[in-house]
Amino acid sequence: MERNTDDMFGATGAEGTSTGGTGSLGSTGAGMAGTAPTSGRDFETSGGTDTTDRAKQVKANVDDKLGRVKDKARELQSTLADRLDSGAEKLRQRTQRATLAGATGTADVDVPSTERMTQVQDSVARGMHKSADWLRNGDLKADIEKQVRDNPGRTLLIALGVGYLLGKAFRGNR
Numbered sequence: 001m002e003r004n005t006d007d008m009f010g011a012t013g014a015e016g017t018s019t020g021g022t023g024s025l026g027s028t029g030a031g032m033a034g035t036a037p038t039s040g041r042d043f044e045t046s047g048g049t050d051t052t053d054r055a056k057q058v059k060a061n062v063d064d065k066l067g068r069v070k071d072k073a074r075e076l077q078s079t080l081a082d083r084l085d086s087g088a089e090k091l092r093q094r095t096q097r098a099t100l101a102g103a104t105g106t107a108d109v110d111v112p113s114t115e116r117m118t119q120v121q122d123s124v125a126r127g128m129h130k131s132a133d134w135l136r137n138g139d140l141k142a143d144i145e146k147q148v149r150d151n152p153g154r155t156l157l158i159a160l161g162v163g164y165l166l167g168k169a170f171r172g173n174r
Contacts, residue, residue, distance in 0.1 A: 081132040091128070
C-alpha cells in the first residue's frame with residue numbers, strides 16, 4: 001500500500017476527491033476506508049425518518065386518547081358525585097316529610113319505627129354526601145393503590161363480586 005500525504009495507508013487520491021486508491025468508496029478526503037464520519041442524513045434517507053415519524057404519530061395518538069379517557073373519567077366522577085349529593089338531598093327531604101307526618105299524627109306507622117327509619121335515612125344521606133365530597137376532592141388513584149397494597153385479598157374479592165354483578169346485569173338485558 002502507498003502512503004498518502006497524511007501518512008495514512010489506504011486511499012491514494014487527493015483530498016476531496018474519490019478517485020483511485022483502495023478504500024476510497026466514495027468518501028471525501030483522504031484516509032482509511034470507513035473512517036469518514038457519517039451524517040444523520042444518511043440514516044434519514046434510508047427510511048429511519050419514516051419510522052421515527054410513525055412512532056411520534058402513534059405516541060401522539062395514544063397520548064390524545066389517554067387524555068380523552070382521563071377527561072371522561074373525571075366527568076363521570078363529577079357526575080357520580082352530583083348524583084350522590086342529589087340522592088342524599090332527596091333522602092333528607094323524605095326524612096323531613098316523614099317526621100312532619102309522624103308529628104301531626106297522619107302517619108300509619110308507629111313512632112318508634114319511624115324514628116329508626118329516620119336515623120337510617122339520615123345516616124345513608126350523610127354517607128352519600130361524604131362519598132360525593134371524597135369523589136370531588138379525594139385522590140382516587142392513591143386511595144385505590146393504598147387499598148390494594150393493604151388488603152389485596154379483600155380487594156380481589158370485591159373486584160370479582162363487582163365483575164360478577166356487572167356480568168349478570170349486562171347478560172340479563174339481552
